[in-house]
Amino acid sequence: MGEFELIRRHFQRAGVAQPGNVVLGVGDDCALLQPAPGHQLAISTDMLVEGRHFFADVDPEALGHKALAVNLSDLAAMGARPLGCTLALSLPRADDAWLAAFARGLFALADAHACPLVGGDTTRGPLNLCITVFGELRPGQASRRDAAQVGDDIYVSGRTGEARLALEWLLGTPWARAAVGPELPADLRARLERPTPRLALGQALAGVAHAALDLSDGLTGDLGHILAASGVGADIALADLPVAPVLAALPDAERQTCLLSGGDDYELLFTAPVSARAAVQAAAQASGTAVARIGTVSAAPGLRLLDASGEAVAFRAKSFDHFG
Amino acid sequence: MGEFELIRRHFQRAGVAQPGNVVLGVGDDCALLQPAPGHQLAISTDMLVEGRHFFADVDPEALGHKALAVNLSDLAAMGARPLGCTLALSLPRADDAWLAAFARGLFALADAHACPLVGGDTTRGPLNLCITVFGELRPGQASRRDAAQVGDDIYVSGRTGEARLALEWLLGTPWARAAVGPELPADLRARLERPTPRLALGQALAGVAHAALDLSDGLTGDLGHILAASGVGADIALADLPVAPVLAALPDAERQTCLLSGGDDYELLFTAPVSARAAVQAAAQASGTAVARIGTVSAAPGLRLLDASGEAVAFRAKSFDHFG
Secondary structure, three states: OOHHHHHHHHHOOOOOOOOOOEEEOOOOOOEEEOOOOOOEEEEEEEEEEEOOOEOOOOOHHHHHHHHHHHHHHHHHHHOOEEEEEEEEEEEOOOOHHHHHHHHHHHHHHHHHOOOOEEEEEEEEOOOEEEEEEEEEEOOOOOOOHHHOOOOOEEEEEOOOOHHHHHHHHHOOOHHHHHHHOOOOOHHHHHHHHOOOOOHHHHHHHOOOOOOEEEOOOOHHHHHHHHHHHHOOEEEEEHHHOOOOHHHHOOOHHHHHHHHHHOOOOOOEEEEEOHHHHHHHHHHHHHHOOOEEEEEEEEOOOEEEEEOOOOOEEOOOOOOOOOOO | OOHHHHHHHHHOOOOOOOOOOEEEOOOOOOEEEOOOOOOEEEEEEEEEEEOOOEOOOOOHHHHHHHHHHHHHHHHHHHOOEEEEEEEEEEEOOOOHHHHHHHHHHHHHHHHHOOOOEEEEEEEEOOOEEEEEEEEEEOOOOOOOHHHOOOOOEEEEEOOOOHHHHHHHHHHOOHHHHHHHOOOOOHHHHHHHHOOOOOHHHHHHHOOOOOOEEEOOOOHHHHHHHHHHHHOOEEEEEHHHOOOOHHHHOOOHHHHHHHHHHOOOOOOEEEEEOHHHHHHHHHHHHHHOOOEEEEEEEEOOOEEEEEOOOOOEEOOOOOOOOOOO
């Protein structure tokens, strides 16, 4: 199978209707898209490398899902609506079954969010996936990292920590094996391998939230980006963090690691003014996504974690760093 | 140096003015761009892998140039004006001097074409560069591969074959060493390592050319894409192909290989109606880019190479295939 046949067989989908704003899809020098009049373009790119972001034996269908999901999650954080994506792929060999499964996972998520694959590149080399996504949103509606204001509530969607627990289980870490048991439940594995990009919530929060981002490196580390960009501090009430039942079985230190510096959560972390509490709940309801209020933006610099009695708790703010 | 410090030091440029259509650049979940009203968006992505697209010891400044140039070349082929680009980078280690040189090469070309770096991703792994570019153009002005018409003239910009000759010299191929000599001249090396994206020509041809593409895999192979997409054939007059002086010293077979299936030329190959000959020359002059008329689009399927007496010449249409 040559390069063009590989693309034709797995990534060009004759007969699948394209959204109306796709003027030209896979197969030319460029794709052509027609954004809605007056809208801005939101763009994000993520590169996934074997051994860093996934294991060599990962289910290729799950990998196809995740490679797109982590990008869509960035559009969600901004409040943008997906327009399309490109895929650049470096492969050690052209493995037909692997590619078919990968494409199935990718297209299932792409179709669910009307985010057509409009272009790409294929080469031989160490396994590497680079997806770039494009979305659109109205000027002034983006939820930026630098927009948190003193007095804002801080919210998180869904729950954090399960992806980290699943990762530690796969790595054979004793505390993870002890808490989870000898088998990794499918729903826990899915939290690591098939994250859900919170697109509907992100769009519902456009114009409601002040600052937002998606959690990829851990709650405290990522919140730190908002605080730094906005020049503010924050108080987080530990007791208000949503905790999955499977995390309840963990020792305190490991549970806190999962909740606060877990990584790979792909939940939205955002701030909104107190006056918008009803609007935030309406956005959560409209998008079918649970949202928890977990703290407050303060003028005092730094991030404080408070226990149930309001006392500051010591913690190591640690987040993933590829070159740390 | 951590991941965020690496990005800050080498890829965020405080104090460098951004074009007005960049609403938000490097540092948030997404970049935000504001395309011109009514314009379409052109998108292309290319991935460069060590050992496939460049040698491990390549000058990093040249690599920064080339990684962006091959993408801008796709915008040029479409007739689009650059809006911005993203860079995803997998690096075996954070080498400060290497990154500084790479960024210098990238930004020099980006600045020359008002194509700001608006976002990216950095990870540790085998060296891999994935750039995605965005451009804009007026609806209906794109030069697509499927738009060649019977009777069109066929043109090529600049000259083909020098990049291939430089590559063969670097690989130590005897006929290349014999023709070039013991030293690789800087201008010949530059044809391989610092290709010139033909953006001004591409934009000047928008609405003038019918079909166009940029030559990355060799003239005959790439022309084959236009013929297949447009459902036409072509006759190419070999004597009309521009030949660099350094290629004149090659034996016939090797010269033909370089000219016709060289690869890495990044010249524009395009078709235009006979009625547009003056307009094509005006576009060439306005953009300061030489253009040669080398053949004709025909209704008879297939590609024929004709010698000076109009006789068909045998050749192997061979173009680069990563999985061939």
